[in-house]
Amino acid sequence: MNERSPVRICILALPETSASVVYGMYDMFMSAGRDWGLIVEGTPGRAPIAPLVVSRHGGAFIAGNNVRITADAPLDACDDADVVCVPELLVPPGEPLAGRFDDEIACLRRCHAKGKILATACSGAILLAEAGLLDGLDATTHWAYCDFMSRQYPSIRVRAHRALVASGDGERLIMAGGGTSWLDLALYLIARLAGIETAMQTARINLVDWHDVGQQPFARLARTRQAEDAVIARCQSWIAEHYAQPSPVGAMMQMSGLPERSFKRRFQQATGMSPLAYVHTLRLEEAKQMLETDRQPIEAIANEVGYEDAGFFSRLFRRKVSLTPAQYRRRFGAMRDAIGCISETR
Template sequence: MPGSSALPASPARPGRHIALLALPDAVVSTLAGIYDVMNAPVLLNAQNLPPFNIEIVGESVGPIELASGVPIQVQRSIDTLDATDIVIVPSVLLRESGWEKDRYPRLVDWLQRMHAGGAVLCSACSGIFLLAETGLFDGKDATVHFGYAQEFAAIYPAVTVHPERVLVISGQHEELVTSGASMTWHDMALYLIARYVGATDAHEVARMFALQWHQDGLTPYITFKGKSDHGDAEIQSAQHWLSTHFSMANPVEEMIKRSKLAERTFKRRFTTATGLAPIAYVQRLRIEDAKRRLERTDASADEISWRVGYEDPAFFRRLFKRTTGLAPGAYRKRFQIPEFARS
């Protein structure tokens, strides 16, 4: 197992050692949630011993104020931790200025040394921004919050990122573990428990905390936003018009007429600018509108199909599932706003 040769960081406590990294950009909810779940009482074995020895580590011992302004106590300095079995970087909050590289050189160096010693490196959500600085993910697959995917790809082009995936396990020894958007740290924690303790224990922890595996992936959660910063004014105008006319019959033909461009020229420029062919772009807008109607109304799928521009409900259902990963009924069950919360 990766990390099996690691020296125990706290000899007085048995179990596989987990270093849960605290840094000023960290999100308190993720860090505290991981700490509690990995310390779940249900994980105690017959000898009443925990399978994990989890410590909050950082650049120095003592209180540290996290991104939300909430202080948390760092239990151990990285300077006193020469080896560990598992490192977990929690979610970090990206400011308007984005991720600032080279801000934590000591942490990056320490992460590289832990990996060289056999540690499994894990990130929750945006924690991959720090892990990626090690270079260990170059040429490998990872996931990140879909809201940060574009920025991550720009900063770390050597990493293949899959924002639609919940959990990605990479590396020659499966020692690089990343979880996707926000609460998918649940999946990462359950995965680690299943991997090192057992599937039954992971199931019991899931039951205890009412956690669920995100088995449908993250595609249903992703909101489509057409690319508009491409600099093509003609296509931007067409997109603006389409945003309120996508449900009409033959919207692509109408866009082309309004643009006064040749059909082939318009389609080529539209695809280059937005990354989608005009008809695919229309479909994404229609499905996005259908999602909102499923979430906020009780209209039938057939009625919604008609309202977003499809006369054939069967085609609409197939397209909806292909786009979101869920059938309309399943999507409504998952995401519909409860009646008591509707205004």
């Protein structure tokens, strides 16, 4: 980068994206290098990044949540960009995408072949997977899409615990996890393209806190998404209410009437998890809820969700959630209390 040539970033907007992410990224990139001087010295600094909103045909269209987005240019503008950013896709995990984003996928493949950086926020990583650009690589996406990505694209190594992953040749494929981790993505790109100090200044101005614990503390299991396999779906319904009982996997296997190997194979195929991993996930989700809403000792919560050994529970929780139970309670219990206090004053 030199004084006369700011880095060109195209932000790809689709009808399935949120305007808040599209324009939030745009504002962050515009703020970099410019606003710190304006606030501290009274004179805007030189902007090292030039963002542009692009869409399939350019112009105005209605995006997610019925918000109008006006693109600056059509997809072809990406050919002249240095970086292409893809916000999230507001589509349910597992919804067929065949033929739906052909133009955008062709654009991403073309830009990747030309050596450009491709960056995605949230579920936008699904487009990179559909384009075949993540085969054999580490990747991440929104926690609700991680299991789907693992099943649909088995050659991709999905890192569900990580809020940001940079992969591929020259680390030109960059993915942020879920929700507001697009802020992490924007700061990472600013640091990489304009320098760490510029990124730090942008973070200070916008009061952005890096999601250093990853996205797993925010994850929830979609219990209502039943498997198409009727036998396994019946087991899912039962375990949702009986996860705390002793030997739950054996009980499900007995209920299924299947041999052990057949049961485990069909359960894994239907849910994307082994029966034991599914039970652990249900138990930890209930433990999260209890840690947020009551003040029972952690040992009591462990016992209530099915773990006699509180030490094992704490180690498992730390490995799966990236926080200890006590850390989780401090972070999310305090958040719930604060939101409750605000609600009560209205």
